[in-house]
Amino acid sequence: MPFTADEAFNLLQSAYANNRLAHAYLITGPAGSGKRELANRLCALLLKEKITDLKHSDIHVIEPESKSRRILIEQMRELERNLHMRSLLGGHKIGVIVDADRLQPNAANAFLKTLEEPPGQSSLLLLSSLPDQLLETILSRCLDIPLRPVEARQATPLQTKLLHALQAHAQQERPGLVEAFRLVREFQTLLGEARETIQADADAALKAEEQHYKQTSEAGKWLEEREDYYKALIESRYVAARHSLLETMEQWWADALRQQAAQPAGELTSTLDQPTFAADTATLGTRHSTTTLLRKSDAFETLRQHLANPGVQEQLALECAFLRAFGE
Template sequence: MRARTHPPSQPPSVRNCCNAVMAFSHQTAFERLQAAHANGRLAHAYLITGPIGSGKRELAIALAGMILGCRPDEVPHHPDAHFVQPESKSRRIVIDQIRELEQAIQRKPLISNNKAVIISDAERMQPQAANAFLKTLEEPPPGSLILLLSALPEAILETVLSRCVETSLRPTTAMVAAPEHAPVISALEQALLQPHPPTAGDAFRFTRVIQALIVSAKERISDENDSLLKQETSKYKQASEGSGWLQERAEQVKAMTEAGSVRERDRILQIVVDVLGQALRAQHGAPASHPVIQKLAEKFSPTNILKRLDAMETLRRRLALGVQEALSLEGSFLEMIMIK
């Protein structure tokens, strides 16, 4: 657990390597923060960082349950637990959400002595929303615990970062070894582990595989949410007051679909980052969870892998800033695969 002290000019890959050294499993992080709470040393605002699937939300829920005096599975429905996540069409956390949150946490707790706030995808806060939250973040009401979650902390305003204590979570070996990650690992093998040096053709083939996985994930989410909306429409369309609610609900479901699609895209891209990161760690004695990871570690130098990680960080920043997805993927993957 630490304040963010690295200089903004430091390359993303170097920051990530430093974070990896000081990162914890989410269980170890919880135990350390639990001890801090028992000793009266728990801070009022934490930034929980780590790749998708590293347990950021699980840790936040466990911490919220700790201060609210309830089980983790009760936290999502607890009246003194407040949640914020990107819900607008632009997939941003907007100022109205922050104003609503501030009103909620200024009120007295309903059934607990404390209040917990969990802000997911904190890097998606609009600057106006982030600036509006600074005073509360620095001096929250007594008994409040504010938890910001992010897989891309470099995209968060420095004024927000400076008001939080960072807890970094490391990816688990199981994340890369999971069966659903096989298509991405196979695509990396085809692009980077051929007898010849990687070519532009290899890069574009890799891009097509990743794009196909993203499209498939988006279609699945869209189908699931469309089915949900149809069920609700069938249930409420007969009610005279239901038309306005259904129209509002349709907009909510559309925003949910867009948000879920972005999360799935980020999850797929994170697999690439995790594979490269594990290859880098394997060069320093860590076990490789997949043969492809070991081969990458043997074929490329640490500097080469760091450059590829830099290219992936650049891609994620472009996407976070709203650069067109297909253009971002093609350009960044061409750069990442062709690095010498």
């Protein structure tokens, strides 16, 4: 269950008071949930002094820096060296990995030993908006702290289109396989729109940079590096857009479960992820059993795991998930 940043910190504070803090935490949540702020507060607790934006001689922050916006193995090795060295102030040492989902595979694998056998008096904090992109071996070695935004977020245009498609599906009396395939096609169309928009924005940004740097002597080499950078940026933003749409799917079925548990039915709008569509999720809560709703929700949790595997074909994985969730 996701926490607010304040709720999470209170739990961590209690664990600290009882000497039960874990050595590695994975702080997850969307933009606006306070991941970095929570990490800063936990660092201040461990170091016993006021900290501002993770700035401290015993806090070692790693972020994507390469042209491909990835975290490289050299950065992880530097972090390991710093953690094995003696604290400058004779106390705790903390490694913070921002956007941990951007770890290159070899960097992630090299990091596993540190996760398994952390140096004395050290802690590791991993921050990520896309935890499903992390290796399972990393996920299993960290204690997860899922955060939720303090304020409700406005749905993006793509999320709004998806919600209306889900609404239309819910309003059908007996939707079957044909309707399930229609819904997955609409979802794939939305993904296509997302990629086109991201590609267009990246092309425009690269073109603007070309105009500025085309007269330099290193223009050829520079252009190749920037093309690599934008290629990685496009893929990263596409994965984030897909993640937001899958999150909407999970919220849809979670709301149906909440509606089913509400007494009287349909009067739970204040705690719904999508209150505008309360009547539709209430219908689903009445139509399906709890077991069925859990199975439908699980279809998208399984889909996330499958899509984290680079060998999985996206289209096939989507079709299988939608058939599980919507093939009545």
